[in-house]
Amino acid sequence: xxxxxxxxxxxxxxxxxxxxxxxxxxxxxxxxxxxxxxxxxxxxxxxxxxxxxxxxxxxxxxxxxxxxxxxxxxxxxxxxxxxxxxxxxxxxxxxxxxxxxxxxxxxxxxxxxxxxxxxxxxxxxxxxxxxxxxxxxxxxxxxxxxxxxxxxxxxxxxxxxxxxxxxxxxxxxxxxxxxxxxxxxxxxxxxxxxxxxxxxxxxxxxxxxxxxxxxxxxxxxxxxxxxxxxxxxxxxxxxxxxxxxxxxxxxxxxxxxxxxxxxxxxxxxxxxxxxxxxxxxx
Amino acid sequence: xxxxxxxxxxxxxxxxxxxxxxxxxxxxxxxxxxxxxxxxxxxxxxxxxxxxxxxxxxxxxxxxxxxxxxxxxxxxxxxxxxxxxxxxxxxxxxxxxxxxxxxxxxxxxxxxxxxxxxxxxxxxxxxxxxxxxxxxxxxxxxxxxxxxxxxxxxxxxxxxxxxxxxxxxxxxxxxxxxxxxxxxxxxxxxxxxxxxxxxxxxxxxxxxxxxxxxxxxxxxxxxxxxxxxxxxxxxxxxxxxxxxxxxxxxxxxxxxxxxxxxxxxxxxxxxxxxxxxxxxxxxxxxxxxxxxxxxxxxx
Numbered sequence: 001x002x003x004x005x006x007x008x009x010x011x012x013x014x015x016x017x018x019x020x021x022x023x024x025x026x027x028x029x030x031x032x033x034x035x036x037x038x039x040x041x042x043x044x045x046x047x048x049x050x051x052x053x054x055x056x057x058x059x060x061x062x063x064x065x066x067x068x069x070x071x072x073x074x075x076x077x078x079x080x081x082x083x084x085x086x087x088x089x090x091x092x093x094x095x096x097x098x099x100x101x102x103x104x105x106x107x108x109x110x111x112x113x114x115x116x117x118x119x120x121x122x123x124x125x126x127x128x129x130x131x132x133x134x135x136x137x138x139x140x141x142x143x144x145x146x147x148x149x150x151x152x153x154x155x156x157x158x159x160x161x162x163x164x165x166x167x168x169x170x171x172x173x174x175x176x177x178x179x180x181x182x183x184x185x186x187x188x189x190x191x192x193x194x195x196x197x198x199x200x201x202x203x204x205x206x207x208x209x210x211x212x213x214x215x216x217x218x219x220x221x222x223x224x225x226x227x228x229x230x231x232x233x234x235x236x237x238x239x240x241x242x243x244x245x246x247x248x249x250x251x252x253x254x255x256x257x258x259x260x261x262x263x264x265x266x267x268x269x270x271x272x273x274x275x276x277x278x279x280x281x282x
Numbered sequence: 283x284x285x286x287x288x289x290x291x292x293x294x295x296x297x298x299x300x301x302x303x304x305x306x307x308x309x310x311x312x313x314x315x316x317x318x319x320x321x322x323x324x325x326x327x328x329x330x331x332x333x334x335x336x337x338x339x340x341x342x343x344x345x346x347x348x349x350x351x352x353x354x355x356x357x358x359x360x361x362x363x364x365x366x367x368x369x370x371x372x373x374x375x376x377x378x379x380x381x382x383x384x385x386x387x388x389x390x391x392x393x394x395x396x397x398x399x400x401x402x403x404x405x406x407x408x409x410x411x412x413x414x415x416x417x418x419x420x421x422x423x424x425x426x427x428x429x430x431x432x433x434x435x436x437x438x439x440x441x442x443x444x445x446x447x448x449x450x451x452x453x454x455x456x457x458x459x460x461x462x463x464x465x466x467x468x469x470x471x472x473x474x475x476x477x478x479x480x481x482x483x484x485x486x487x488x489x490x491x492x493x494x495x496x497x498x499x500x501x502x503x504x505x506x507x508x509x510x511x512x513x514x515x516x517x518x519x520x521x522x523x524x525x526x527x528x529x530x531x532x533x534x535x536x537x538x539x540x541x542x543x544x545x546x547x548x549x550x551x552x553x554x555x556x557x558x559x560x561x562x563x564x565x566x567x568x569x570x571x572x573x574x575x576x577x578x579x580x581x
């Protein structure tokens with residue numbers, strides 16, 4: 001009886017494992033195709049379209065892409081946007097996350113509610129008025145339209161920080177207050193050093209959002225010298241005879257996603273924990 | 283305290299402002315202000331150059347008689363109606379596989395999660411080549427001796443193809459469901475096993491009801507994502523004809539984008555945005571009202 005149920009159990013496990021392997025292969029195969037295509041020559045693409053890694057490999061495709069397209073410019077612009085957004089977002093989101101969790105005041109819950117509500121406002125419905133604001137400010141034609149909104153805090157990051165700071169005992173703040181510390185000193189000297197893990201999560205998510213963003217660059221950036229990496233990728237698709245230059249498009253794509261892939265490999269834990277907490281009721 | 287009834291309170295307000303001012307400014311300038319401004323603009327004739335003036339409901343009349351409005355609305359609804367259940371099934375199924383006792387779980391989780399952290403434009407560009415007439419998908423079908431269709435130039439297939447590519451990013455949903463599945467207390471399953479419920483029965487009678495708040499939350503997020511769908515219509519059509527083939531991927535948001543930033547008709551584009559805000563709000567409200575019947579908030 002017992003061994004029978006154990007057999008059943010092992011078989012269930014094997015079936016589950018088999019399914020998991022199949023699903024993983026489906027998810028993985030486009031990436032194998034991506035790398036394979038990026039390493040082929042035009043000749044190999046035409047004659048051996050189904051060969052996986054025909055020799056010789058052509059890693060010089062990457063050099064061709066770097067020489068043919070202004071990738072350095074795209075990278076520089078993207079990095080500027082990422083850094084500007086991180087600096088602002090960490091400052092603004094920790095300040096307001098601190099107030100919403102550790103300062104007691106009337107209307108705090110209301111403020112938190114209207115903050116959370118913005119998580120349900122898709123960027124796409126905001127871009128027309130934002131575009132007009134940026135026009136009034138005279139910053140269309142610069143990278144500021146991509147930096148300003150994210151540098152002024154993000155509802156998701158404020159939510160993460162608030163949840164985290166709530167778990168730090170209030171006694172800590174009260175003791176510091178007895179010693180005559182102001183709230184700003186408590187924030188910067190006591191609470192922020194303790195909040196390093198959640199700040200790391202905020203930095204990682206900001207990097208991912210800004211690096212991956214496509215809609216806002218598409219709308220706000222008028223010229224190629226301002227393009228971020230996602231706009232660069234879109235341009236390559238639109239301007240080259242993509243079917244002939246498929247190996248170059250794929251090389252470009254690999255270069256474009258490599259940094260974010262690296263961030264993911266280093267900080268997978270933060271990605272998973274941050275995403276998980278967004279799905280739980282606060 | 284009673285000696286200085288105003289003193290401490292005033293310091294308080296200043297402290298609160300010190301901490302909250304930047305975010306309050308952002309709430310007004312970048313979030314709530316734009317929503318209100320969009321509604322106002324929807325009643326104006328407004329061009330990017332030359333400013334504007336009020337014209338009442340004219341934009342709404344124009345919009346409702348524009349065949350592209352109805353075409354975009356139906357494309358977006360069809361996409362969303364396919365995307366929500368597909369992403370739910372893909373996210374929950376992968377989460378369920380990864381919540382069982384199998385070796386190398388972390389590796390499998392990473393593989394399924396990776397596409398979700400990549401830019402959507404990268405997923406679509408890679409996906410476009412996968413679904414080319416001689417791409418990976420049709421090559422695979424050829425192995426099975428199935429003639430591959432023209433995914434990107436057939437008006438009936440472009441939306442299902444977009445859905446397939448978008449659920450390649452189901453990793454976000456997967457991670458969230460994984461968290462929800464882990465939160466289901468083990469003794470529920472033990473009790474069910476004693477009652478003689480098999481695994482499918484346990485899944486339907488215990489797992490689904492207990493994670494229903496998460497399913498509900500995901501449905502709303504996916505609904506909003508679906509209603510705003512836009513980039514696949516720009517990138518996927520063969521020959522790079524936005525909205526093609528035959529307007530089958532000219533989604534509502536793509537129509538809005540073209541109105542605003544290619545024809546610079548900000549008034550009518552704001553009308554489109556306002557209508558979309560109302561539609562999103564109404565559907566979300568409807569789901570919330572009906573959810574009380576099938577979502578179980580306990581624990």
